[in-house]
Amino acid sequence: MHTSLTPQVDVRRASERFTTEIGWLDSKHSFSFGHHYDDANTHHGLLLVNNDDVVRPGFGFDTHPHRDMEIVTWVLQGSLVHQDSEGHNGIIYPGLAQRMSAGSGILHSEKNDSWRLAGAVHDEPVHFVQMWVVPDEPGITPGYEQLEIDAELLGGGLVPVASGMDKHDGAAAIRIKNRYAALHAARLRPGRHVELPEAPFVHLFVPRGAVELEGAGRLETGDAVRFTATGGQKVTATEPAEILVWEMHASLAA
Template identity: 75%
Template sequence: MSAGTGILHSEKNDSWRLEGGSTHTDPVRFVQMWVVPDEAGIPPGYEQLEIDDELLRGGLTTVASGMDMHSDTAAIRIRNKYAALHAARLPAGGSVTLPEAPFLHLYVPRGNVVLEGTGELQEGDAVRLTATGGQHITAEQPPGAEILVWEMHATVRDW
């Protein structure tokens, strides 16, 4: 979602009312992250794509990016040429390597992982890394874990 010059949306999970369906009883958890666009005055927008197949293949999946290096691999293009969001769904014992970047933000929405050189991270933990990358992240126990990683290459001079 791009707020751009303004966007109206509802974060209520009530679409079932409009479709005449039954009330949902399973809990829903949202993770909301924002990245500032690198240009002003852009129109608002919204895009949604299914990436379950990519996540099931293992490794980091580029979910959203404005970086040229991801122009053919990103599921969604964003309006920030310095940032990319990656996700991974790791089975127990599964591991991925963080990309190298001036700035990384790692968030663990589900499960527990071990970040090489740092130690254990639990569900809900976040880590900001600078001038780094290449560390391995491993899911510790069944059923595994999910991670979100922002890769950022901007500096203050770029803005």
């Protein structure tokens, strides 16, 4: 733990997030994003984006560019079709982790149109969380990875989902190009608990359900907590819940 940091537990409620609503999209932004800007809320640790998105069927994000960003997508409900300029394509669904390294530059699209590919008709929205962290260095070769980790989540513990840290080598996790960051997930039944990692910077997000955070009380769907120079707290589900936890051992400059 960095002794120069002041320990802090900063609870951010769902209602405090920036909101984008454009008919087919309901998006909630934990940090400054697009035209939503607050110079006091641009990142925590290495995490710049934590977007909680719901997209109507038949709609989505048309082809658009990214560069020098590690983008992790986690689907909670429905399915999301990914296509990019490097020739990668796939359907992302609950329990499948996906990482796209934008690197020197990539174009991609994300749409709720898997029903067309599957030859079936449905009208289910897709609910997903997309998270961005910076890579260790700019200009890397763009890349893509997806991995099924549903079986690991059945145990109810905190499971590494995406990591660039050496300690997760060999774990069932997708690899990101940042050696100081790792994303964990847990699906918790009522009464089950996990313990948060200890790191200079930790970000806890509750995309669905409700939990009790040791020392801070109840957290509900959409709530988040930014930890600085502290960790190890218990998170206990008070109803069926899913949590996403970033463990970060470095930070961007303010």
